[in-house]
Amino acid sequence: MIASIYTLSSGSSGNCTYIRCGDTEFLIDAGISRREIAKKLSALGTSLQAIRAIFVTHEHSDHIKGIPMVAKYDKIPIFAHKLTLSFLKEVDPSLQHPIKHPDTITLGDVSVTAFATPHDSLASCGYVITYQGKRFGYATDLGRPTDTAVDALVGCQAVILEANYDKDMLRYGSYPPFLKERIRGNYGHLDNEVAAKFAAFLAKTGTERVLLAHLSDENNTPETAYRTVSEYLQKEKLSLSLAVAARHEISELVTLEC
Numbered sequence: 001m002i003a004s005i006y007t008l009s010s011g012s013s014g015n016c017t018y019i020r021c022g023d024t025e026f027l028i029d030a031g032i033s034r035r036e037i038a039k040k041l042s043a044l045g046t047s048l049q050a051i052r053a054i055f056v057t058h059e060h061s062d063h064i065k066g067i068p069m070v071a072k073y074d075k076i077p078i079f080a081h082k083l084t085l086s087f088l089k090e091v092d093p094s095l096q097h098p099i100k101h102p103d104t105i106t107l108g109d110v111s112v113t114a115f116a117t118p119h120d121s122l123a124s125c126g127y128v129i130t131y132q133g134k135r136f137g138y139a140t141d142l143g144r145p146t147d148t149a150v151d152a153l154v155g156c157q158a159v160i161l162e163a164n165y166d167k168d169m170l171r172y173g174s175y176p177p178f179l180k181e182r183i184r185g186n187y188g189h190l191d192n193e194v195a196a197k198f199a200a201f202l203a204k205t206g207t208e209r210v211l212l213a214h215l216s217d218e219n220n221t222p223e224t225a226y227r228t229v230s231e232y233l234q235k236e237k238l239s240l241s242l243a244v245a246a247r248h249e250i251s252e253l254v255t256l257e258c
């Protein structure tokens with residue numbers, strides 16, 4: 001059976017990830033319009049009708065923007081923390097499935113486990129997908145790599161990992177001081193250097209592929225994120241297949257036979 005994972009959109013303007021494990025298809029987050037999701041799914045040879053669930057990380061609009069319309073027209077069950085669901089009041093209650101962090105949901109022969117992440121939202125999580133003995137991780141919007149996040153991602157074959165900002169670009173950039181503090185705080189976002197160390201740790205523990213994601217429009221560039229992480233991996237003599245998720249285009253994390 002084939003497992004494939006693609007980001008459809010990644011970054012502060014909207015996040016949405018498509019996962020297919022055998023016959024089971026689902027999304028993590030829907031922070032872009034329903035129309036955009038439908039267009040991208042069609043480019044991947046599938047459609048919203050095939051999507052069995054949407055797992056939501058947290059309530060920030062770049063993660064939930066498209067959910068009300070998708071729930072309304074496509075009747076897709078939404079799995080999220082009850083505090084996250086409180087931001088999705090327009091979603092029909094019969095489609096709302098509250099989950100805890102941690103919690104494991106089974107969809108066919110796939111398990112999806114939520115793990116708590118430190119972020120300035122009411123509740124925030126990443127996800128680990130387990131299919132045919134293989135594990136895949138999703139971790140964006142976290143202020144620091146907590147033990148919980150590290151433990152969850154250890155042993156994942158492939159990981160979507162946040163590399164939100166370059167420290168100097170943020171320091172000398174145009175954001176107001178309070179926002180800079182928020183981003184680099186313990187409940188903000190991961191910078192490229194921390195992502196590099198995290199990726200190195202994952203490489204040492206068996207991860208083969210990392211897709212850097214949720215890059216800031218203002219305080220990062222794909223080249224800077226890629227360079228910072230790949231140079232660190234080289235310095236540590238670690239090999240890993242590394243790529244950067246495009247902001248508005250489809251990017252592949254992995255496609256493999258399970």
Ligand SMILES: [Zn+2]
Pocket residue numbers: 058060119121141
């Ligand atoms: Zn967020």
Ligand SMILES: [Zn+2]
Pocket residue numbers: 011012015060062063141214
């Ligand atoms: Zn975000």
